[in-house]
Amino acid sequence: xxxxxxxxxxxxxxxxxxxxxxxxxxxxxxxxxxxxxxxxxxxxxxxxxxxxxxxxxxxxxxxxxxxxxxxxxxxxxxxxxxxxxxxxxxxxxxxxxxxxxxxxxxxxxxxxxxxxxxxxxxxxxxxxxxxxxxxxxxxxxxxxxxxxxxxxxxxxxxxxxxxxxxxxxxxxxxxxxxxxxxxxxxxxxxxxxxxxxxxxxxxxxxxxxxxxxxxxxxxxxxxxxxxxxxxxxxxxxxxxxxxxxxxxxxxxxxxxxxxxxxxxxxxxxxxxxxxxxxxxxxxxxxxxxxxxxxxxxxxxxxxxxxxxxxxxxxxxxxxxxxxxxxxxxxxxxxxxxxxxxxxxxxxxxxxxxxxxxxxxxxxxxxxxxxxxxxxxxxxxxxxxxxxxxxxxxxxxxxxxxxxxxxxxxxxxxxxxxxxxxxxxxxxxx
Numbered sequence: 001x002x003x004x005x006x007x008x009x010x011x012x013x014x015x016x017x018x019x020x021x022x023x024x025x026x027x028x029x030x031x032x033x034x035x036x037x038x039x040x041x042x043x044x045x046x047x048x049x050x051x052x053x054x055x056x057x058x059x060x061x062x063x064x065x066x067x068x069x070x071x072x073x074x075x076x077x078x079x080x081x082x083x084x085x086x087x088x089x090x091x092x093x094x095x096x097x098x099x100x101x102x103x104x105x106x107x108x109x110x111x112x113x114x115x116x117x118x119x120x121x122x123x124x125x126x127x128x129x130x131x132x133x134x135x136x137x138x139x140x141x142x143x144x145x146x147x148x149x150x151x152x153x154x155x156x157x158x159x160x161x162x163x164x165x166x167x168x169x170x171x172x173x174x175x176x177x178x179x180x181x182x183x184x185x186x187x188x189x190x191x192x193x194x195x196x197x198x199x200x201x202x203x204x205x206x207x208x209x210x211x212x213x214x215x216x217x218x219x220x221x222x223x224x225x226x227x228x229x230x231x232x233x234x235x236x237x238x239x240x241x242x243x244x245x246x247x248x249x250x251x252x253x254x255x256x257x258x259x260x261x262x263x264x265x266x267x268x269x270x271x272x273x274x275x276x277x278x279x280x281x282x283x284x285x286x287x288x289x290x291x292x293x294x295x296x297x298x299x300x301x302x303x304x305x306x307x308x309x310x311x312x313x314x315x316x317x318x319x320x321x322x323x324x325x326x327x328x329x330x331x332x333x334x335x336x337x338x339x340x341x342x343x344x345x346x347x348x349x350x351x352x353x354x355x356x357x358x359x360x361x362x363x364x365x366x367x368x369x370x371x372x373x374x375x376x377x378x379x380x381x382x383x384x385x386x387x388x389x390x391x392x393x394x395x396x397x398x399x400x401x402x403x404x405x406x407x408x409x410x411x412x413x414x415x416x417x418x419x420x421x422x423x424x425x426x427x428x429x
Contacts, residue, residue, distance in 0.1 A: 011079075012343060015107035016040045017087050017097060019047050019070050021325045022113035022307035024396070025332030031077040035343045038079055039105060041097070043086035046070055048136060049395055051325060052404070054176060056139035058183035059147070059191075063136045065403045068396050087114070092280055092301040109303050111335050112280070116309035116323065119272035119287065129247040130265040133176060142266055146184070149263045154198045164250060166204045169262035171244055171252075172269030173210025173217070175362040178227055180268060181208040182365035185234035190366075206236045207260065209252075211243040211269075216362055216370065218322075223370040226379050230364045244269075271323065277310040284312040294352035296335055305338075307331035315355055325394060326358040361387045 012035060016023045019042035030036045046067040055061040074080040085099035096106045118132035131142050146168055153165040168184055170177045184206045192201040208215065208231065214224040215231070215238060228238050246253040252260045273288035280298055284291035289312035290298070296311070298304040308328040313321040321327050334353045341348055359373020361383065369383035378386060395401045 011035055011037045012109055012339065013107040014038045014339065015095070015097060015105050015110045016113070017090070017111065018042060018113035018115055018308065019044070019082075020050075020113060020115050020308055021328035022332035022335075023111060024070075024073070025329045026111050026113075026307070026336045027074065027080055027332075029333055029336030030339065031074060031080050033340070034079060036079055036339065037081075039081045039083060039107070040070065040074070041083045041085050041087060041099065041105065042070060043084070043100075044135075045084045046136075047073065047396055049400070050134075051391060051394070053133055053136070053139050054179045054183060056136065057133060057142035057180065058187050059143055060183060060187075061404060061407055063140065065400060065407060066395070067136060068400055073396065087276065090276060090280060090304075092298055092304045095301075095303045109305070109339060111305045111307060111332070112276070112298075112310065113306070113308035113328070113332070114274040114276050114310060116271040116273055116287075117275075118267060119270040120267065121270055123247075126247045126267070129249065130171070130267040132267050133180070134271075142264075145264050150192070150196065150199070150201065150204070152263075154196055162199070163205075164261045165263045166199070167260070167262040168204065168206045168264045168266065169209060169252060169260060170207065170266045170268055171209045172267065173208055173212070173215035173238075173240065174268065175216065175360070177208055177210070177268040178215055178231065178362050178364060180266060181206050181231055181236045181238075182234060182363065182368075185231070185236050186365045189235055202235070207239060207262070208236055209239045209242060209244065211241070213241055215240065218360065219362070219370055219372055220377060223372065223377065223379055227362065227364050227370055230368050234365050271309065273310040277306075280304075280306075287312075295338060295350035296331060296353050297350075305335045307335060313353070313355070315357075321355045322360065324358075324360065327355055330355060361390065363387050 014036050016027050019040055023040060024047050027038050027040045030038050047070050049066040052066045056063050071082045074082055085101050087097045088100050089098045095110050096104055098104050118134055120126045132138050133142060149165040153162045156162045170181050188201045188204045216224045216227050231238055243255045244252055245255045250261055250263050277290050278288050281290055290306055290310055291312045292306045293299055296305050296307060298306055309323045315321060338350050359371060361369060361371045363369040367381050367384050369387045371378040371383040371386055392401050392405055395404060
């Protein structure tokens with residue numbers, strides 16, 4: 001148990017850096033409480049529902065369906081100020097942060113939840129040769145690349161070039177990679193099969209590459225095997241036990257000496273904490289994450305809290321707290337409750353963070369998913385239904401919930417997603 005620092009006089013100024021699940025939840029818990037003046041800063045002007053990002057990438061949903069203006073969320077909360085700025089440095093001792101704009105933000109308490117970025121495992125040069133999937137811009141880039149490749153294949157007479165254009169290589173067999181592969185397979189085999197005249201979209205190769213022995217390694221072995229069988233039934237080529245050793249242009253080189261040519265290389269293999277995390281204290285792992293105190297405060301700085309993807313924590317049983325939305329939400333709630341407790345009873349000991357496992361889910365195309373929570377294991381259609389309802393429930397805002405629900409219903413009945421539009425950077429996608 002950690003003892004709280006001396007409370008400030010007047011309303012407590014709380015600076016929340018990052019508008020993801022943790023930051024949003026903390027600000028929402030403190031909203032409407034006159035004991036706090038909350039400033040929420042993010043480099044974008046929206047809260048992004050990242051679990052559905054792959055559906056924007058695969059043309060199943062439009063970008064506005066999974067994002068909502070942060071200002072709109074807090075429009076009626078007078079004690080919450082939303083600012084769009086990119087924090088470039090943090091002074092934990094002074095409880096202050098400096099933005100790219102040059103502004104300095106001073107506070108009494110701070111929550112740092114700046115999220116994660118794609119990790120290329122020490123090969124940052126691969127970033128220019130592959131597509132990540134962490135932001136709406138990334139998702140639009142993936143969608144644009146795959147759809148543009150099909151258009152180019154329609155115009156290309158050469159079989160070798162056409163084969164490269166009609167190959168989608170997805171690196172990483174975790175939930176993101178599996179969901180992407182299943183969605184792309186559904187897209188080309190169901191939704192696009194009548195759209196083209198010179199090419200047969202059913203011949204498009206979707207290849208999922210995983211370095212370990214099985215996909216969805218965090219799940220039970222029978223669930224991983226089910227996912228693989230389901231993907232292969234959809235037409236996905238699953239490669240396991242093979243690692244990428246280099247990416248040169250449109251060519252993937254593997255550690256077994258083989259190569260693969262693809263005009264759409266999507267990197268879904270790993271994440272690393274935001275670089276700001278490393279400026280606060282020594283990282284606890286190779287991903288750059290930080291090990292906080294049990295109450296989620298930064299070691300040596302009880303006024304500063306950490307949450308979300310920059311945190312490295314373990315459950316009471318020794319298992320790591322996963323980098324998923326429910327964990328980030330619970331961290332944001334935990335920090336807000338500590339601040340509220342200290343406002344009520346200054347000097348009160350802080351409780352440690354306890355993660356309540358909500359389980360894991362991964363969808364594998366239409367009508368199929370796997371779910372793992374506690375002792376319960378689901379797969380197939382029941383898991384798919386559970387996945388749908390849980391993701392709808394977690395979306396922020398009624399409009400987003402309705403738009404996603406109607407979009408899914410239309411696509412389910414007609415097999416025709418309505419976001420198959422190619423737009424360039426200048427078109428504003």
